[in-house]
Amino acid sequence: MRELFLIFISAVLVNNFVLTYFLGICPFLGVSSHYESAIGMGFAVVFVMSLASSICWIIYHIVLAHFNLIILEYVVFILVIASLVQMVEMFIRKYSPSLYESLGIYLPLITTNCAILGLALFMIIRDYNFIQSVVFGFSCGLGFSLVLVMMAGIREELKFSDMPEVFKGAAITLITAGVLALAFMGFSGLISS
Amino acid sequence: MNEIIIAVVSLGSIGLVFGVILSVLDKKLKVEQDPLIEEVLNLLPGINCGACGFAGCKAYAGAAVENKDLYGGCLPGGKDINEKIAAALGLKSDFKSTALKVVVLCGAKSDEKKSSFDYIGPRTCSFANISLANIDCRFGCLGLGDCLEVCPTKALSIEAGLVKVDYSKCIGCGKCVEACPRNILKVVEAVNKDLYVVSCSNTDRGPFTKKVCSKGCIGCGICVKVIKDSCFYLEQGLSKIDYKKIGDKTGQELESALEKCPVKIINKFDA
Numbered sequence: 001m002r003e004l005f006l007i008f009i010s011a012v013l014v015n016n017f018v019l020t021y022f023l024g025i026c027p028f029l030g031v032s033s034h035y036e037s038a039i040g041m042g043f044a045v046v047f048v049m050s051l052a053s054s055i056c057w058i059i060y061h062i063v064l065a066h067f068n069l070i071i072l073e074y075v076v077f078i079l080v081i082a083s084l085v086q087m088v089e090m091f092i093r094k095y096s097p098s099l100y101e102s103l104g105i106y107l108p109l110i111t112t113n114c115a116i117l118g119l120a121l122f123m124i125i126r127d128y129n130f131i132q133s134v135v136f137g138f139s140c141g142l143g144f145s146l147v148l149v150m151m152a153g154i155r156e157e158l159k160f161s162d163m164p165e166v167f168k169g170a171a172i173t174l175i176t177a178g179v180l181a182l183a184f185m186g187f188s189g190l191i192s193s
Numbered sequence: 194m195n196e197i198i199i200a201v202v203s204l205g206s207i208g209l210v211f212g213v214i215l216s217v218l219d220k221k222l223k224v225e226q227d228p229l230i231e232e233v234l235n236l237l238p239g240i241n242c243g244a245c246g247f248a249g250c251k252a253y254a255g256a257a258v259e260n261k262d263l264y265g266g267c268l269p270g271g272k273d274i275n276e277k278i279a280a281a282l283g284l285k286s287d288f289k290s291t292a293l294k295v296v297v298l299c300g301a302k303s304d305e306k307k308s309s310f311d312y313i314g315p316r317t318c319s320f321a322n323i324s325l326a327n328i329d330c331r332f333g334c335l336g337l338g339d340c341l342e343v344c345p346t347k348a349l350s351i352e353a354g355l356v357k358v359d360y361s362k363c364i365g366c367g368k369c370v371e372a373c374p375r376n377i378l379k380v381v382e383a384v385n386k387d388l389y390v391v392s393c394s395n396t397d398r399g400p401f402t403k404k405v406c407s408k409g410c411i412g413c414g415i416c417v418k419v420i421k422d423s424c425f426y427l428e429q430g431l432s433k434i435d436y437k438k439i440g441d442k443t444g445q446e447l448e449s450a451l452e453k454c455p456v457k458i459i460n461k462f463d464a
Binding site: 064068072075076083087091094 | 214
């Protein structure tokens with residue numbers, strides 16, 4: 001139990017995918033301009049990550065490790081992730097057209113999102129068991145959503161702030177992301193092991 | 194050899210399983226979309242200006258297919274596009290050739306407006322307006338081009354310290370109206386192809402107007418008198434045009450007002 005809790009805290013705060021490993025920067029900058037679409041994207045990523053970690057774990061241990069095909073893990077993981085994202089996209093288009101509109105191009109981009117491939121690879125490297133992998137996937141997704149929603153909140157406020165012309169747009173967004181990453185570095189001493 | 198076969202079979206079967214799942218889901222979760230919506234959307238200009246009152250071209254296309262009374266709402270599209278949409282929706286087109294255009298209520302070039310100061314502040318109208326400004330007239334065009342930046346079709350330009358509208362490009366979206374700190378831009382409905390404008394917004398009395406600008410309305414009211422039931426009217430010593438009435442007036446009547454104006458500030462544009 002303690003192990004799972006540590007994995008959770010580590011993935012959400014200490015080794016946050018976006019701000020510590022710099023994975024998944026594309027949707028982090030692309031979908032964070034509106035609070036609502038950020039929340040939608042966050043949920044989609046949590047869903048895809050939890051599902052991807054469990055299915056990748058099953059396929060890795062049942063098929064790949066069994067047949068000694070570990071060399072093919074990249075291809076298989078990408079295949080799994082792409083199919084999952086396609087499924088999520090279908091569900092969202094069916095049940096929430098407005099969310100589908102606002103996510104736009106970024107939903108298909110989860111397919112090639114390094115954060116999700118990174119998740120699957122980390123899970124294998126760290127030799128997690130099934131429960132740990134699912135918790136790891138879920139908490140990585142949660143960490144991603146947390147940062148995405150924080151960023152969206154800040155960017156919505158930034159729209160009303162008075163700033164020099166040169167900082168407007170991409171510049172202030174990148175600066176904000178950097179400051180957030182600095183802030184998250186404060187968590188780095190949280191778990192000592 | 195054996196390893197290759199195992200790899201091919203296992204990867205192939207993983208792919209097959211996902212493929213089957215996806216194709217089943219695709220059938221089950223299919224979203225029915227009216228092909229008409231796409232057809233209308235392709236006809237629309239796609240600039241998402243919002244002049245129709247919807248969030249963008251896509252929203253308008255969806256609404257127009259559902260509620261056929263809404264057709265003709267695309268103002269930038271003009272006659273051509275609205276007729277095509279009507280044909281696509283199976284309606285008869287009765288689109289009036291009215292178009293929204295922006296008019297500039299100031300006609301003074303930089304040598305015609307008096308200026309007591311050398312303005313060296315930031316080159317934006319919004320700043321010049323709250324400071325002492327680069328021209329003496331409290332109403333006229335500052336000519337620093339805040340409106341140029343917001344124009345989606347690049348229809349505006351600054352010529353000799355005065356904003357100029359390229360009417361072939363202007364779609365009447367009104368973005369520049371919001372950008373202008375002096376409120377000298379106004380969106381009007383040009384019913385005729387000709388667009389008449391009283392190029393001044395100075396509500397000061399004649400002598401005071403004269404002091405700051407040689408192209409200012411002195412409020413003499415000749416334009417009101419020269420036409421019967423005139424489309425011109427005076428408000429706070431400034432001549433204005435009632436664009437609802439101007440459609441009934443003949444070109445000749447309007448020409449006469451244009452010529453009688455002592456300061457020659459009524460202008461005609463080819464919209």
